[in-house]
Amino acid sequence: MTVKEIMKNKKYELVPPDGGWGYVIWIAVIINGIATASFVGSFGIIFNELFIQLEMGSTSITLFNGINAMCVSLSGFMTGPLLKFMSTRQLGMVAALLFNLGAFGTVFVNSTVLFFLCQGLLQSIGVGFLFNLSYSVINDYFVKRRLLSISVTQTIPAIISLFSPQLVNMTISYYGFRGSFVLLSAINMHTFVAVCLMQPVARHMKKIEIPNIENSEMKLLLVQDKADANIPCVKLSDKEKEIDKNIDKNGEKDLEIDVVTEKSRSIRSIILEAIDFSLMKTFIKSNACLGLAICGFADLTFTLMLPQTLYAMNWKEDEVAWAVSLNSLGDLVTRILFIIGSSWLVRFESQQIYLVGLFLAVTTRLGMLGVENVTTILTFLTIMGASKCTVLLLIPQVIAEAVKPEQFTSAMGIFMLVFGFSNLSLGPLIGAVRDLTDSYPTAIYIITSCFGIVFIFWIVEMVYKKNKHKRKPKTQTSKKALT
Incomplete structure (x- = not known):
């Protein structure tokens, strides 16, 4: 050759x-x-x-x-x-x-x-x-x-x-x-x-070569088959011609169908074409959408409520300022660590890293409410900045791993819609609970439970997916082996 x-x-x-x-x-x-x-x-x-x-x-x-x-x-x-x-x-x-x-x-x-x-x-x-x-x-x-x-x-x-x-x-x-x-x-x-x-x-786009091993092996087998006259030989060129003919026939039929459907387009068909309802039905129920939206809402609500919570604990203004600054510092340092360690972190799934952030979000908030020492609370708030960074920064990465590349924009839009509705519905509810109880810790416990519930459900989902292949009947696996 x-x-x-x-x-x-x-x-x-x-x-x-x-x-x-x-x-x-x-x-x-x-x-x-x-x-x-x-x-x-x-x-x-x-x-x-x-x-x-x-x-x-x-x-x-x-x-x-x-x-x-x-x-x-x-x-x-x-x-x-x-x-x-x-x-x-x-x-x-x-x-x-x-x-x-x-x-x-x-x-x-x-x-x-x-x-x-x-x-x-x-x-x-x-x-x-x-x-x-x-x-x-x-x-x-x-x-x-x-x-x-x-x-x-x-x-x-x-x-x-x-x-x-x-x-x-x-x-x-x-x-x-x-x-x-x-x-x-x-x-x-x-x-x-x-x-x-x-x-x-x-x-x-970069052009990379694909190893064409299968075609080379088939061509080698066909050449060997030609040496034996008794064995019928199938030429790749003949097969390609048959496929081309079928494509032409199907193409003409598809063209006729397209002409008919083009005339009968309606507003409903345009909407169905524009919005991926099949993606909405599956993605909106997943942790990659609903879980992310709830955690994003919980983090945002806590951030807005933090200064008032500390004032209610009789903190001074300079102490509150230090608390907010240290929380932001923890967030910033974690972002920098993500940049430095990104080549190592790619070994893990983004969902696994996100779960670590959720664990920190739960433990640091519970720890903050369980102590009264100012220095200890400031330490928890600094570590909480790391969880805040993880919960917010990994949103695009988690969504990208959950859907096909061409569905990313639609999936991100669905997440933003669910996040908006979460803020409109759950935000006033938590505010009402705080007003009725006159207690910021109660509201923070509810916010922390949002992180905890998503954490538990996500672990259950990951364990289920990991063990899914083990629950397949032996008959199915044997059939696949024979084919």
Whole structure:
């Protein structure tokens, strides 16, 4: 066999680059993360004067948080269906436009209705789209280095969020709160640059050779069979011709069916085509969706409730500040450790690492409530930062391992929708329990039970999947062996 024939028989496969332009994707996702997430912790500082000016009380702010969560969730859910009619960059441009319209429009807000429109509707819809698109692109470009990519793109915005309160205070003191809105709007406009950097992964796929062992063995057998005239010989070329004929016939039939169905398309058929209902039925019940959503909700609720809990324990303001800072420090250090140890952590399933985070989440919260010593509680809160990092950082990784690559965007959208509904339904319930009992520890015990329930169910699911093959009847395994 000549060299040319050998080259012709070689087969190649296109795989994600796991680098190359993927590092530029890191920059794009980091920009989006800084614009959408780094200043969330400074929300109260940024809008404090505007709330006073608009006379917005606790009821209005609570309503705003609910609208904000639902808009982010719904737009994240609709990302998958919309990508079937638009490209990633087209939808990204729409998202960046809505996000920046909301941010810049806040500069001129002079009523509660306009504030809800700009911040609660426009900007929140943009955030939902950008969040889903960012991690969908990371999932497309990276497989082996996916954990490293998620760690890097989440760690840098987290570092900036540590300094954002000081930056916001500085800009407000120099330029006033509306001047700070203008500067924040200028930062947010970089999302247009980020979207432009999100090139389709098809342009940067790597071509790797596939060992064609089976075809070589079949050709060798056929050559040997030709030496024996009594044994009928099947030529591969003849078989390929028959397959081609069948494909042509089936192709003509499929074309006729497509023409008929195209004429009878309706709104219902378009919706069924856009939304993967089969994925929704299976994925929404899994721990990779419902479990992640409940844990994300529990962590967010605890973070918002932590300062009030410590004040109720008669802590001073400087002690509360230390507690929040140490919790954030534990989160940040764990993110850095994920970056350093990502090449070692890929040996484990993301669900296994996530379970370690859930175990820490349960034990540290129970430990915090079981002691009264300030230093011990601060230690628990620092370790709790590691669980917070694991619970939040591994969300895209767990979802990516639970579904097919082409289903990731839809699965991420479903998760965001469930997360939004969890916040709307369970959040007020925990708040009501706290008000009725007048006890923050009771509310934290309920939050801790959310982590514990998911932890138990996830272990049961993993044990069931691991032992599933052992429960197969012997007849099935013997049949497979014979075939």
